[in-house]
Amino acid sequence: MAVVLVVGKSNVGKSTLFNKLIGKRKSIVADEERVTRDVVVDHVHFNDKSFELVDTCGIFSPKQGELSEEEETIYKKSIENTIRMLKEADLIPDVIINNAGFFPPQKEFGDLSERQWDEVFRINLKSSMLVSKEFATIAKNGSRIVNISSLGGIQVWKNRIDYNVSKSALIQLSKALARALAPRINVNTVCPGFIDLPKENNINPNTINIGKIPMQRYGTIEDIFDAVFFFATCSDFITGQTIVVDGGQSLIH
Numbered sequence: 001m002a003v004v005l006v007v008g009k010s011n012v013g014k015s016t017l018f019n020k021l022i023g024k025r026k027s028i029v030a031d032e033e034r035v036t037r038d039v040v041v042d043h044v045h046f047n048d049k050s051f052e053l054v055d056t057c058g059i060f061s062p063k064q065g066e067l068s069e070e071e072e073t074i075y076k077k078s079i080e081n082t083i084r085m086l087k088e089a090d091l092i093p094d095v096i097i098n099n100a101g102f103f104p105p106q107k108e109f110g111d112l113s114e115r116q117w118d119e120v121f122r123i124n125l126k127s128s129m130l131v132s133k134e135f136a137t138i139a140k141n142g143s144r145i146v147n148i149s150s151l152g153g154i155q156v157w158k159n160r161i162d163y164n165v166s167k168s169a170l171i172q173l174s175k176a177l178a179r180a181l182a183p184r185i186n187v188n189t190v191c192p193g194f195i196d197l198p199k200e201n202n203i204n205p206n207t208i209n210i211g212k213i214p215m216q217r218y219g220t221i222e223d224i225f226d227a228v229f230f231f232a233t234c235s236d237f238i239t240g241q242t243i244v245v246d247g248g249q250s251l252i253h
C-alpha cells in the first residue's frame, strides 16, 4: 500500500491535517512548537484510494545552545525517524499555504504612515512571494500553492486602504505565479469573509452585522479548510483561481 508522508516546519499544522484526513484525533495537536516527536501512522481511505498516512516531527535548524542535551538527542532521533520514513514514502504532499496575514489598525488616508504601509505589505504580500520563490526551487511536478487573501481583497473598506490593496495584490500575485510556475505548480487563492475564530475573539457584532451576510452566520475555520483542501487536492487544470468564502456577503455589498 502507498505510504504518504506529511513533512515540514514545526507548528504549521501537520498533525491537524493528519487528523483531518484520518478522521480521528490520533496525533497530538498543540499551540506549542515541536510537539510531534514520534512517527504516527494510520490508514486513510480518500477519493476511492487507500493509503498509509504518516505524521512526522517538524523540521527546524536549532541554534547553538537552543536545545538541552536531552532535547537535542530526542530531536536527532525524531529527524532520523522522519528521514527513514521519507525513504519509504511513495508520495509527499507538496502544498504550501501562505496564511500569514496582518489586519492593521484603521487609518484615514491622511494618517496612514509609510511605516504601517510597508509593514502590511511585508506581511500580507512579500512573505507569500518569498515563500513561493523558495518553494519553487524544490517543488516537484504537481505541487500546489494556496494563498489566503481576504474578502477585503475584492472590496474597499472604510479606512483600510493598506489592507485592501495588499490583499488585492495577493490575488494578482497568485494569478501571476500561476502563469509563471505552470505547468509544474498550480497556484490559487482563498478569500475568507468574516470568520469567527473563538480563540482570538476577533468578531465584534456591533461592527460586523450578521444581517449583512446572506447565509446569516459568520464563517468557521472548517469553511476555510474546505476551500483550501479543495485547492490542495483538485485537478491541476484549475490554476490562478479565487474562491470567496464569505457566506455570500460580497454579493450584496
Ligand SMILES: Nc1nc2c(ncn2[C@@H]2O[C@H](COP(=O)(O)OP(=O)(O)OP(=O)(O)O)[C@@H](O)[C@H]2O)c(=O)[nH]1
Residues within 6 Å of the ligand: 009, 010, 011, 012, 013, 014, 015, 016, 017, 028, 029, 030, 031, 032, 033, 034, 035, 036, 037, 056, 057, 058, 059
Ligand atoms: N489559524 C489556524 N491554526 C491552525 C491551522 N492548522 C493548525 N492550526 C493550529 O496550529 C497549531 C499547531 O498545529 P499542529 O497540527 O500541532 O502543528 P504541527 O505542524 O503538527 O506541529 P509540530 O508537531 O509541533 O511540528 C495548533 O494550535 C493548531 O490548532 C489552521 O489552518 N489555521
Ligand SMILES: [Mg+2]
Residues within 6 Å of the ligand: 014, 015, 016, 027, 028, 029, 035, 036, 056, 058
Ligand atoms: Mg505535529
